[in-house]
Amino acid sequence: MDIKEYIDTLPLKAVRPRADGTYTVIPRMHGGILDAEQLTAITKVVQDNGLPQVRITAGQQLLIDSVPEDRLEAVIEALGAVGAAYRHKALGCLGTAGCKLGQQDSQSVAVRLSELLETFTMPTKVKAGVSGCSMCCSESMVRDVGLIGRKRGWTVVFGGNAGKRVRQGDVLAEDVSEDEAFAILGRALALYAENGKKKERTARFVERVGLDAVREAAFNER
Ligand code: SF4
Structure with a gap:
């Protein structure tokens, strides 16, 4: 499965390509709230993969920035659920x-x-x-x-x-x-x-x- 096919299996807009060839990944959140377990998992993903940063989006989502293509599957697997919890x-x-x-x-x-x-x-x-x-x-x-x-x-x-x-x-x-x-x-x-x-x-x-x-x-x- 190539990377595009893989992204198509994920919830809509959970992963988006960036202009520099890396990807952004949105861990799943409900109502702008993350528990300690999710926060720990996100911190570990960022540290283990040498990622530069996370950002808060205008839609109250946490966004993991600049994930290289060859780390994408590993990052998503470590995070568990990704993408918005709701379409609307x-x-x-x-x-x-x-x-x-x-x-x-x-x-x-x-x-x-x-x-x-x-x-x-x-x-x-x-x-x-x-x-x-x-x-x-x-x-x-x-x-x-x-x-x-x-x-x-x-x-x-x-x-x-x-x-x-x-x-x-x-x-x-x-x-x-x-x-x-x-x-x-x-x-x-x-x-x-x-x-x-x-x-x-x-x-x-x-x-x-x-x-x-x-x-x-x-x-x-x-
Ligand atoms: S609308 Fe603003 S000021 Fe009012 S409860 Fe919400 S955060 Fe507080």
């Missing part, structure tokens, strides 16, 4: 787990949201941000899907985008419980999954079908 990722800030301003547990909710996103076949990637308070450190207003924790519950946001055509997401609900927020988002996402065009992000989808249609789906329990 929800980023969570520290929230009540580690920030004094946190009003809701954004980390566990981000994992729950990632799991919800996996239940759909989406037209394209979905970026989600879960913030533990209105400071919005996970940029929830400019994600495809956003949740913002407040004292009385969650604000639910849909249709944001921080790309070249920036769009502030629309607030679908405020001060709802976690379960209510997930029910509302689940119905809005079902509409998007069923009716979104290929590669159409939620921002463009809302612009095309109209916010009323999204709101109607989000609050219609069918």
Whole structure:
């Protein structure tokens, strides 16, 4: 099996070629968290293979840099699981787990949201941000899907985008419980999954079908 065939057997984007002929490798993480065992394994891989560094990506992943082609299989074998845990990722800030301003547990909710996103076949990637308070450190207003924790519950946001055509997401609900927020988002996402065009992000989808249609789906329990 040549190197390209080998990479194709791995989760999408777990290994990427660099311009200098080496590769980057992403060890699998859940919700931006690594336990001591994973950290030890990563440190050992870096030291044993004489690798220069690891980096943190914008998507809260740890990335092992500059892995030579002849060390790639050994590195991946030593790491165990590689690649993003979910196709669609929800980023969570520290929230009540580690920030004094946190009003809701954004980390566990981000994992729950990632799991919800996996239940759909989406037209394209979905970026989600879960913030533990209105400071919005996970940029929830400019994600495809956003949740913002407040004292009385969650604000639910849909249709944001921080790309070249920036769009502030629309607030679908405020001060709802976690379960209510997930029910509302689940119905809005079902509409998007069923009716979104290929590669159409939620921002463009809302612009095309109209916010009323999204709101109607989000609050219609069918
Ligand atoms: S959004 Fe709020 S809770 Fe989350 S890290 Fe920022 S300040 Fe802290």
